Amino acid sequence: MGEAEERANVLSMDVQSIFSGFLELVVLGGLALYTGLVVVSYLTYRPRPRPRVDLRDPARSVEHLAVWLGVNILVLAVRAGGRVFGMLSEASADVGEWFLSRRRPQTR
Numbered sequence: 416m417g418e419a420e421e422r423a424n425v426l427s428m429d430v431q432s433i434f435s436g437f438l439e440l441v442v443l444g445g446l447a448l449y450t451g452l453v454v455v456s457y458l459t460y461r462p463r464p465r466p467r468v469d470l471r472d473p474a475r476s477v478e479h480l481a482v483w484l485g486v487n488i489l490v491l492a493v494r495a496g497g498r499v500f501g502m503l504s505e506a507s508a509d510v511g512e513w514f515l516s517r518r519r520p521q522t523r
Contacts, residue, residue, distance in 0.1 A: 453485035462490050 463486075466479040 449481070449485065452482055453489055456482050457486045457489050460486075462486060 463483070466476070466483055468476045468480070470476075
């Protein structure tokens, strides 16, 4: 009797791990589709005004708002990334100048 219960436990754990793995794949697939939609919208339309909410079609309104929000977040990330890259570039040039000024005159 103990062996049959153990097999049932193993089977239920396998079904649970298969289901959780499938659920992870669905969530990751949805996230990939959303990210693709945001990137394509950003490249095609750039930032645009906030879409209107139509109460007769709430699903499409939520979709438009989600894409609009994602595009705006992407715009902020690109701007911040550009500024950070600029600061890092300046710092790298300063470090290079400092390093070259510290070298012995014979090796310049």
